[in-house]
């Protein structure tokens with residue numbers, strides 16, 4: 067899709083949000099170094115950069131949850147101040163929508179919106195007026211759900227809209243979004259970008275952080291590229307295309323490559339699901355994972371693809387059908403060969419954020435790091451973690467630092483290291499490059515392919531057809547819980563995959 071961009075008068079207006087010469091250091095890491103940024107009302111400013119380049123740190127400084135070491139900030143009507151408190155930032159209309167959305171899952175949509183409950187001089191609460199405000203807020207973002215329903219019952223895209231509705235309903239004027247599209251399908255992304263476009267036309271200012279460069283060229287009025295905490299370029303969006311952004315971010319071009327496809331061999335699969343059904347999730351699914359091959363599972367959110375991955379990992383039970391490992395029926399998940407499952411959601415299912423990076427890396431491979439008496443060997447743990455830090459270029463100075471201090475993309479790498487460390491026979495990956503920058507994404511793809519070339523059987527579930535095409539030998543398409551078909555990767559392209567996962571049949 068292509069959204070309209072803003073008139074030049076908005077781009078030339080004084081900024082409602084600005085950083086001048088802002089620096090921030092954490093221990094030995096210079097997260098931001100002399101950063102300038104200016105965001106104007108009625109515009110979308112895209113902030114891009116590799117994992118760990120400082121995007122979230124800058125966001126936290128604007129939100130008042132981190133203090134800069136140097137430089138000045140302009141936030142709403144507060145000009146050139148050394149820092150702002152979280153309360154000042156909110157009072158000036160700054161609203162940050164973090165990736166976890168900061169919603170209360172067990173509360174209703176209406177409760178989460180937190181629109182002011184009372185109004186007028188005596189601040190009296192009028193239930194009917196309150197309901198109307200909630201309805202208006204939902205209408206403004208185009209969300210058609212019952213305001214009484216608990217947020218945990220909504221899809222990720224709907225929750226995203228609740229978070230935006232809350233920002234708008236509480237009179238947010240400057241909205242910072244940290245990778246808002248990471249967990250959305252293309253249709254949902256298009257809808258979200260359309261909404262941002264509408265709100266921009268109403269005069270709101272947006273800082274939009276994304277790793278998907280197509281979104282930058284679609285939505286941005288202005289672009290700032292960070293590398294290692296420095297601004298390497300900033301200016302009108304017309305001066306940037308995806309290739310230039312990639313070069314600025316990484317200092318290099320990133321080539322997409324496909325591997326030579328491996329045919330399914332005659333050998334017994336390492337893991338196989340035959341006729342698998344789980345009520346309300348998927349039915350009659352066959353998927354076979356062979357040594358040295360990568361099978362892709364394509365499907366939209368809610369198609370059953372994630373549940374198929376979980377069932378093949380032994381993490382979800384089957385109603386009917388059978389899971390086999392090396393041709394033998396698996397009666398119990400513990401009968402599975404050494405298999406690793408890498409969840410998509412590193413924040414809630416993945417890492418223990420308070421633990422060190424090293425402990426997170428080795429947690430599935432305790433034998434490797436245990437001494438004679440079965441006691442954990444600290445030195446060995448660090449050694450293994452340092453090896454993976456180098457192999458996966460995990461950006462952390464000290465492997466004893468808590469995983470929670472890493473940037474999002476680097477946390478994703480720690481999850482992968484954890485899965486690879488025990489040298490598994492099979493790996494099931496769910497959206498392995500969510501939140502990973504474009505350069506590192508190509509590296510992780512290379513790593514997944516190398517892992518398959520070492521003989522590991524891999525299932526890769528992904529929202530991104532391009533990623534499946536780059537990595538997989540065969541692509542299985544799932545729709546409404548059923549396998550629609552499977553094709554050797556070279557027989558498909560991005561468009562045919564989109565058509566198949568949404569509704570249209572692909573001509574064989």
Ligand SMILES: Nc1ncnc2c1ncn2[C@@H]1O[C@H](COP(=O)(O)OP(=O)(O)OP(=O)(O)O)[C@@H](O)[C@H]1O
Nearest residue numbers: 092097117118119120121122123471472473474475
């Ligand atoms: N609380 C902290 N303690 C120590 N280091 C930190 C802390 N917060 C951030 N850092 C470091 O600062 C650098 C910048 O991190 P930041 O999260 O801003 O990057 P990012 O550009 O948002 O990355 P990503 O795209 O992966 O989300 C990283 O090297 C990170 O490890």
